[in-house]
Every structure is written in C-alpha cells, then in structure tokens.
Amino acid sequence: MTQQQQQTRVIPLTCSGHTRPVVDLQFSTMTSENKYYLISACKDGNPMLREGQTGDWIGTFLGHKGAVWSARLSKEAHRAVTGSADFTAKVWDTFTGQELHSFAHQHIVRAVNFSPDGTKIATGGQEKKLRIFDLYRPDAEPIGIDDHSGTIKTVVWHPNQNIIMSGGEDGIIRVRDLRVMRETTNVQAGGAVSSMTLSNDGGLLCWTADNKACFWSLEYGLAPSEDTIMMHTMPRRVSSIALHKSGDKFVVGSDSDPWVRIYDALSAKELEVHKGHHGSIHAVSYSPDGEVYATGSEDGTIRLWQSDPTKSYGLWQKVKEAE
Template sequence: MNSLNSNTSTNRIIPLTCSGHTRPVVDIQFSPITPQGNYYLISAYGNPMLREGVTGDWIGTFQGHKGAVWSARFSGDSNRAVTGSADFTAKVWDTVSGKELHTFVHKHIVRTADFNTDNTKILTGGQEKKLRIFDLYRPEAPATELEGHNDTIKAVVWDEANHQILSVGGDSNVRVWDLRTMQQSGTIACKAPVSTMSFDSCGKYITWAAGNTANFWKPGASFEDVKVVETKKKTSSVSLHPSHKKFVAGSDDDLWVRIYDFDSGEELGKYVHKGHHGPIHTVSCSPDGEMYATGSEDGTIRLWQTDPTKRYGLWQK
C-alpha cells in the first residue's frame, strides 16, 4: 500500500492505493463500525479480500471460490461475509477466522448476495433470473425462490424493516418484493438499467446508479418518491455520505471520482479527482464519513480522505 507525504494541500486529495487484486475490482463495501470502534473493507472480483478500513492494510483473502467473485457483502455485525461467484455458488465466511461456513450451490453464475438484518438468512440473484433465500440455521433446506425477472439479476438489497427486498436486472426497473406474501409488490421505473444498488451506511436510503443518474429512495416511501440526480457522466456506482449532505459517484466512462451536493445535485468541482488508470466500477463511503473507497478496472482500490485538512489514519497534515 502506498504511503503519503505531508504536503497534502487544502483541496488536493492524495489517495492511498491498495494493491493485491490481479483482476478488475467490481465490488467493495465498508463494514459497520464494530463495538471495538473500528471497521473493515471487503473487495472482490478475484478472490475476495478483507482489509482494515482506516488504513487499507490487508488482513486476509477468502480462499475457496473457483471462479470470479462478483459480489461481497458484510453481515450487520461484521462477523460474517457473503460472496457470489461465477463458480455457481454463494459462500458465507467467518471474517475473524477466514473459515468458509456455508456453500450454496446454484445452477448458474451468482452475481449478487446480501444478508437479512439478524444475519440468519442470505438472498442471492444472478444469471438464473431467480431470487433465492437461504436459511443459515438450516443450510441444507431448499431455498425459497422468487421469480419474475427476465434477465440477469445484478443487485439485491434486503430491507427487513419494511418486510421487503429489492432487486434489479437489465430492464431499467427496480423490483420490490413483499416478504410477507413472497410476491412482487411493485416496480420503480428508472431512466436506464441499474448497474449497482445498496443501502447507505446509516440504513436510511437505498441508492442506485442508472445511466447518467444517481437515485436515492427512503424505504417505505411511495415508489414514485425517488430523488434523482443527473450526473455529469454515466454513473457506475454511487455511495451516500453518512451526513446525507453529499455523495460519491464513480463512472465506467472515465477515470474520475466525483462528489455531488446531495440537496442541490451540483457537482462539487474541487472534489473531482483522478487517480485510477481504468474506469471506476464501485464506490463506498466509510461508516464514519472520513473517507471513501473506489474500485477500478485497473485492479486497485483507492482510499480517499473526505476532508484533506484533517489528520486521519495514514494521512498527515
């Protein structure tokens, strides 16, 4: 990992560069803050990797998949991770020991996975065009299946507080499913196919990137009540800062990271940064709001300080 010198200017952000992946980084996520006051970062396309959140230092690599890993997500307590892979499996891992806890076999590539709130179930989706819910207390039991997608499922979010899950494919719609009836309850129409979708770190907004838009929806609101921000470039991934005053956007059309004002939707010009040597596929804000991470086609993760005037982690004044 590259270190930083002490001549960081007020507006210039010099990122930390985390190497280790030999293939493009397509998914990253910060964990919640743990009871010990720290947090972690998980990343994927090749073997998923676990890192210290503040420094980006490598902790370990989860070994076991036999294909590219498309998705990596933490449980709410950070003690587990779930990964979805091109080897037709989803795996659940112990993040402390690195041990593989469960393997759930599918009939095609698994593109996305997520935990429920109490970490007793996982939700998966992929090229089978089906959503599957697995019970971690009964891992051998048949999965509950939800059908309705006509193409590959690219992202899922489990919103247990509102008894629903959300999923996206390639048809420019976010599908909402009622967990009480196990039926689709509606759709949220988007201006373009959705590339990524996730909860913000506070669990108040579900965010997704669709074409030249960043989208923010409060679970429980009407399906029409979505805040849509037009972005300068085609947006591949979006992450809302914990303050809900700004958000980070990455693009797979250029090499720049952009910050936008959440209320006005205006690009904050002094927070437009270049550091990657390939398109940016995934972004994530840290749970304390002090930095954000970006993953790129160039095979690296870069950590960017939110406020370059502060002393934080490996950054020096």
C-alpha cells in the first residue's frame, strides 16, 4: 500500500438485508454487457443477488427451508445455484427469480458450482459424496463419486470442462477427470479445507486450510509438486481467500477475527488491515476487474471495499464528492 493509500480513509459500503451470518460470496465474471454481479449465501435461507459495483439489491431467491451454505453464478450470471441445509441444491433464473430445478440430497449440501459452460452443476456436502447433475437432463440420475472421508466444503470446476476439484474436512483436495470418472491426482491441503477458488485467469487454485493460505499453479498441468504449490502459514486461522486479478495480493477472512486483511501473494507480508465488521469474516471475493472486494460476516452484513481507495469508483465517487 502506498503512502497516499495509507492516508486515505477506507470507507466500506454496507449491504444490509440478511438476518443471519453470511457464509458464502461470489462475484460473477464480467458479462458481455460489461457488468458483474454478487451473490450471497446466508444462514437465513434467503440467498441474494446484487449489482457488483454498488452492492444494490436486485432480488432474493425464495424457496429454501434451511440455511443456505453455498451460492454460485453461471458465467453470464443468467443462472444461480444454491446449496442448503434443507438437503437440496436449487438452480434459479436470475432475471425472474424463478426456481428452475431442485435436486434432492440425503444430507446438508455445503458446496455447489457450475461447469464452465453452465450445462452442469456439481454439489457436495455432509453426504461426503460429489454429485454431477446435467441441467439438460434434470430428471436423470446424477453421477455420484464417493471418495471423500469427510464433509465436502468446496467444489471448483477447472476451465477444462472435464476436470473438477473438491476439498473438505478430510484435508485432501481431490482432482478428477470426468471423462474416465476417476481421481487423477490429489493434494494434501495442510488441514481441513474451508474454501477454494480459482484465480481470474484460471491458472491458480487458491485454498484455505486451518491457518494456511495456499496457491497451486495449474499452468503446467495437474501434477502437484514443491515447484507448483506455495503454502503460507498465517498468524491465525483463515476461513476464506480471494486473489486479486493482478496476482500480486490476496484477501483473507478469519472465523476468529473481524478484521479484513490483505497480504502480498509471494511473501505473505500484511499490506492492509481494515475494521468494519462486528463479527468474524466467513467469506471474501474479488470483483473481476479487481477494483472491489466483498466480505461476508457473522454480523449478517456484506461489505464492499475498494482495492485502491484513492480512485473514484462506483458509489465511492459520490462519497468523495460529498466530502
């Protein structure tokens, strides 16, 4: 952080509406209309969609009967998928808010995600089973892969349509090739995996495990080694991670800390620390243009922060003009 940034007061935008802890967040990619969106999952059972730049509420997806643990948007943000404690994963039309599909499970669904082309979803949770549902054949029996020994907390689809990765309480990130329906490699995550995401360009897999923030370079293939995996031991447990589009820094949240912290990606040196929440931080996400990051907290709020508070951007431009 430059001296000018240090002297600039960081003013987060607070997005209210949820009534219980916010446990998952995701910014969409930049759509063809040059916009992006933010979806949130909350224990109140009401996932919400917002404008990415401003945090303005667009709508709430109504239909779950329990806490929603995971929420993701398709590439063009025209569909949303949510996973819930009501033993279902639901797919929604983001323009109308209509529920399109509801997929029953045998236990709590903790992780959901779309395939890169938006034709499939993957789910995982307390069944300890990864399931793949085909949205073109929603009534067909899903593919089930039963190889985790603990709750699955996170599922990531590689830009290669056929590769999927999952992690959770057993501390192993499993990589599977859906063409042959088997695990092709795995990574010892350094502890129970609490979050996992891809960098904007798809070249890095980022995850948190206990007190570790980790990065796996996928640029040269899916063969993990000491040369391709970097693990930072952090001063406290970390619950979530997001990498800035530049690759130079990352933001983490902690279940034991209400402070937002930014670190240098190579050295893990703390660059910024900000107070705004009144409870631990469960979820973080960077916008696709890198200008904003979002944090979701135990206090039931989402806060949007500028990556560079010296800039005029979105609603912050109006704040600066008012000052």
